[in-house]
Each structure stands twice: as structure tokens, then as C-alpha cells.
Amino acid sequence: MADAEEGRVTLLATSGLIRRYAGLLAVDGVDLAVPEGGVHAVIGPNGAGKTTLFNLVSGLVAPSAGTIMFAGADVTRLAADRRARLGIARTFQNIRVFGAMTLLENALTGLHPLLTSSLVGIVARLPRFRREERQAVARAREALALVGLQAREGERAAALSYGDQRRLEIARAMAGGPRLLLLDEPAAGMNPAETVGLGALIRRIVDAGTTVLVVEHDMRFVMALSDSVTVLNFGRRIFSGPPAEARADPGVIEAYLGAKVAARLAAR
Numbered sequence: 001m002a003d004a005e006e007g008r009v010t011l012l013a014t015s016g017l018i019r020r021y022a023g024l025l026a027v028d029g030v031d032l033a034v035p036e037g038g039v040h041a042v043i044g045p046n047g048a049g050k051t052t053l054f055n056l057v058s059g060l061v062a063p064s065a066g067t068i069m070f071a072g073a074d075v076t077r078l079a080a081d082r083r084a085r086l087g088i089a090r091t092f093q094n095i096r097v098f099g100a101m102t103l104l105e106n107a108l109t110g111l112h113p114l115l116t117s118s119l120v121g122i123v124a125r126l127p128r129f130r131r132e133e134r135q136a137v138a139r140a141r142e143a144l145a146l147v148g149l150q151a152r153e154g155e156r157a158a159a160l161s162y163g164d165q166r167r168l169e170i171a172r173a174m175a176g177g178p179r180l181l182l183l184d185e186p187a188a189g190m191n192p193a194e195t196v197g198l199g200a201l202i203r204r205i206v207d208a209g210t211t212v213l214v215v216e217h218d219m220r221f222v223m224a225l226s227d228s229v230t231v232l233n234f235g236r237r238i239f240s241g242p243p244a245e246a247r248a249d250p251g252v253i254e255a256y257l258g259a260k261v262a263a264r265l266a267a268r
């Protein structure tokens with residue numbers, strides 16, 4: 001699919017995407033078009049449906065209605081590991097690293113859905129498996145180098161600072177060389193210096209050819225980094241366009257102010 005105006009390929013497109021939880025529409029008819037290349041942000045107040053949207057795109061939850069196209073193929077009904085193999089990778093809002101495993105082992109888990117050796121081959125350590133294993137280790141090391149953690153590959157993940165655990169999660173997601181990387185609040189819990197480093201890392205990832213879709217509450221970070229912004233509110237898309245326009249959009253301002261006022265009232 002080509003974007004007529006820019007001549008760019010649409011990497012991810014959702015149409016009429018809906019996810020219902022009991023009576024609640026967590027995602028309510030969202031149309032999203034993400035061109036290949038660059039950083040695209042999804043923002044919105046707490047509970048707006050951002051994480052649910054990522055869960056739908058990565059295949060963790062099934063949509064109640066709507067379609068998801070990735071690189072021109074309909075992936076709406078594909079399992080998460082099949083989507084990973086097509087090039088969709090993600091990190092989680094609540095860090096999911098294996099604390100007792102080393103950094104290298106954590107990065108290797110990012111390659112599991114991509115390995116082709118059968119269990120029999122792995123147990124018997126057939127030559128094909130040994131070759132795959134060597135390649136997997138090399139790719140995991142590259143991913144650790146990308147995020148600047150290569151010198152600590154033998155340490156346990158639990159020894160890392162919170163910010164470094166977030167970087168490790170990005171390494172795991174990047175190990176398979178995805179076309180699309182979904183980052184759910186990567187700057188959460190990071191100090192200002194770590195956040196600056198994260199921005200530089202995302203730039204390197206994009207320059208190397210991976211498209212990034214990021215959910216983030218840090219507005220300065222979003223505005224400085226993103227090529228486009230989509231704003232969700234109560235599951236609905238209320239804005240899509242350049243970051244500078246998002247900031248000036250009356251509907252977006254109201255959604256944020258409304259949420260802040262509501263939070264203040266609730267805290268009384």
C-alpha cells in the first residue's frame with residue numbers, strides 16, 4: 001500500500017478497530033495509518049486505550065471488530081508469534097525482563113519465535129541447531145550493543161537499574177531485527193539523563209531502518225522525537241497529525257485538561 005501524498009509505504013494500518021471489555025470500549029473504532037520509517041507517537045490520558053491498541057497490534061488480545069494490516073498483509077487473526085516473525089516487536093509498560101537470567105539470555109528470548117529448529121533438533125543438538133544457535137547469540141550480542149549493554153552480557157538482569165532494564169527490553173525486542181517496534185512508555189521511571197539517552201537510542205533504531213510506534217506521557221520527549229502523533233481519548237482517535245498541531249488542537253487540549261480536572265476532583 002502506498003501513501004499517495006508522500007509516496008511512502010503504509011507499514012501498519014488499522015481500520016475500525018474495536019476491543020470491548022464487558023460494557024467498556026477500550027478501543028473504539030480506531031483507524032490508524034503508520035508510514036514506514038520514522039517515529040510515531042500514540043498519546044492520550046490514562047485509560048485512553050493506548051496499551052490495548054498495542055496489545056491488538058502485537059496480537060496479545062483479539063479485536064472485537066476491525067482489521068489490522070501489516071506490510072500489506074491482513075494479520076488480524078494471526079497469533080502473536082506469527083506477527084513477531086513478520087516483524088512486529090514490542091516492549092511492555094510494566095517491565096518484563098527475566099531477573100534471574102543473564103542479559104545475553106534475556107536478549108536471546110527475543111529470538112525464540114524466530115528460530116526454526118524443532119525441539120528434537122535442539123535436544124539432539126543437530127548441526128543445523130548449532131548453526132542457528134551461533135547466529136542467535138551473535139544477533140543477541142548486536143542487540144545488546146545497540147542499547148549500550150554489551151559489556152554486561154553475563155550479569156543477571158536483576159542487577160540492572162530500572163532504566164537499564166528498559167533498555168534491555170528494547171534489546172530483546174530488537175534482536176530479531178523487526179520492521180516495527182512498539183514501545184509502551186519506555187521513559188517511565190527513567191531519570192532525565194536516561195530519557196535523553198533513550199531518545200538517542202530511538203533515533204539510532206529508526207536510522208537503522210526500524211519504524212517506531214511509541215506510547216509516552218513525557219510530552220517534551222514526544223514533541224522532540226515524533227514525526228507524527230495520534231491522540232486517543234476514551235478509546236477514540238481524536239487527532240492524527242504533526243506534533244506541533246496536536247499541541248494546538250482544541251479537542252486535544254480539552255481531553256488533557258478534562259482528565260486533569262477529573263483527577264483533581266477524584267483526589268479530593
Ligand SMILES: Nc1ncnc2c1ncn2[C@@H]1O[C@H](COP(=O)(O)OP(=O)(O)OP(=O)(O)O)[C@@H](O)[C@H]1O
Pocket residue numbers: 021024025026044045046047048049050051052053093
Ligand atoms: N484486560 C482488561 N479487562 C478489562 N478492562 C481492561 C482490560 N485492559 C484494559 N482495560 C480497560 O480499558 C481501558 C483502556 O486501558 P489501557 O490500558 O489500554 O489504557 P492506556 O491508555 O494504556 O492507559 P495508561 O496511560 O494508564 O497506561 C481502561 O479503562 C482499562 O481499565
Ligand SMILES: [Mg+2]
Pocket residue numbers: 050051052093
Ligand atoms: Mg498503558
